[in-house]
Amino acid sequence: MVKNRRVKHFFILVLVGCAIYVLFGVFYTPSKGSTVLAKHVDSEDTITDLYKYNAIKSKTIPVKFDQRKKCLEGTNNCIRVFDTSVDYSSAKQIYTCVDLRIRSLAHTPICVYDPATDIYVSNSILNTGSWEHSYVLKVLDILSQDPNLEFVDLGCNVGVFTVAVAKHGRRVTALDANRKNLEMLTTSLKLGNITKMVTVVWNALSDIPETVGFKEAEGNIGGLQMVSDINAGNVNDDNGSIAIMLDDLIPMFRGKSVFIKMDIEAYELKAMLGGKKFFEEVDIKFLFMEWIHHKHTDIGSKIVQFMTERGYTPFRPSDNFLSRPLQITYRNNWPSDIIWIKDFSKTFSKRKTVSVVKAAVMMAIFAIVAVDFVFVLGVLVVIFTQ
Structure with a gap:
């Protein structure tokens, strides 16, 4: 018994x-952003092409003021590829470096400003481990459905989206006018062992090549605005930058499909007008941008006209399936951030198919x-x- x-x-x-x-x-399925994957995509064998992509030959050429930095060879305007091989870890603006915590991704370091001087982005990262967490997840979700999409972070700030996407295993081009932001981003990339996943560009964007000054927003470093029509002699690396046109970047992306995040503090229309050829020659499938500055302005109506004429449809980022377009006639009531999708009917059909497959699984x-x-x-x- x-x-x-x-x-x-x-x-x-x-x-x-x-x-x-x-x-x-x-x-159980391993996270796409796991440490194993991060190490895999950053190994010498698998990122040889990314390394070549970053190792752009450059030369020093005269610019409007003494920048003493390198401009990309073979371009009409001064595209400055930021030197990510330099150690900026002792830069005085770096308050600390903490783990960026994004659901489904292995934690990776990100450097921030003193929260007293950056009450939004840096303060949020220190308190919650992230900034615009739901939007980052939306970007990663969209990228995961198209392995050929590259991410272009225009106005990368301290690099929340750039670091997250690079950790996700996707190639990134990050652009910012503020040298201090790029020094911090470079440090974050080195600490996370993902430097070779990112090409960093140190420029502002405008509709013409020009020298721009900075207009700082107190307590909000990310709210730094560009000022045109200034005396170039009064501008240096700390209070200004060299603006290029989006069209200048065509050689880097011709024939590629990209997801653009554009956060350049009300300079979006200027960037678009300086990128008419870019929109023709580069397959921009998604464009994520701030809308809060454009709800009630003529600039907002011009952005709508520019994008709709090129076949883009606006959506609310919080729309899980991006299936309900925002109404053009009610742009004053659009959310603070929006996503433009190119050829929505085709994209939605593909996403719907993916959703059906997921449901079946x-x-x-x-x-x-x-x-x-x-x-x-x-x-x-x-x-x-x-």
Whole structure:
């Protein structure tokens, strides 16, 4: 009697163990942003092409003021590829470096400003581990559905989106006018061992090549605005930058598909007008931008005209399936941030197909779990009724 009871207990343990193993195998999938993947994409064997992409030959050429920096060779205007091989970890603006915490990604360092001087972005990262977390997840979700999409971060600030996307294993081009931001971003990339995933460009964007000054917003370093029509002699690396046109970047992206995040503090229209050829020659599938500055302005109506004429449809980023377009006539009521999608009907059809496949996979998973549960239950009934 005792022996039979022990045999029953043994079989129960074996069956429970098998059930747990099956459930674990069904539900567990390694995170795309796991440390293993991050190391894989940053290895010498797998990022040779990325390394070549970053190692752009450059030369020093005269510019409007003494920048003493390198401009990209073979271009009409001064595209400055920021030197990410330099150690900026002792830069005085770096308050600290903490883990950027994005759901589904392995933690990776990001450097921030003193929250007293950057009450929005840096303060949010220090308190919550992230900034615009839901938007970052939306970007990663869209990128994960198209392995050929590159990410272009125009106005990268301290690099929340850039660092997250690079950690996700996708190539990034990050542009910012503020040298201090790029020194911090470079430090974050080095600490996270993802430098070779990112090309960093030190320029402002405008509709003409020009020298621009900075207009600082107190307590909001990310709110730095560009000022045109200034005396170039009064501008240096700390209070200004060299503006190029989006068209100048065509050689870097010709023939590629990209997702653009544009956050350049009300200079978006100027950037678009300086990028008419860019929109023709580069496949911009998605453009994520701030809308809060443009809700009630003529600039806003011109942006709408520019984008709709090129086949783009606006959406609310919080729309899970990006299936309900925003109404053009009610642009005053649009959210603070929007996503423009090119050829929406085609894109939505593809996303709908992906959603159907995901639903089918989930149904299959639940069917496996149900069968597994019924099997274990049936065996237990047989054992205890004998």
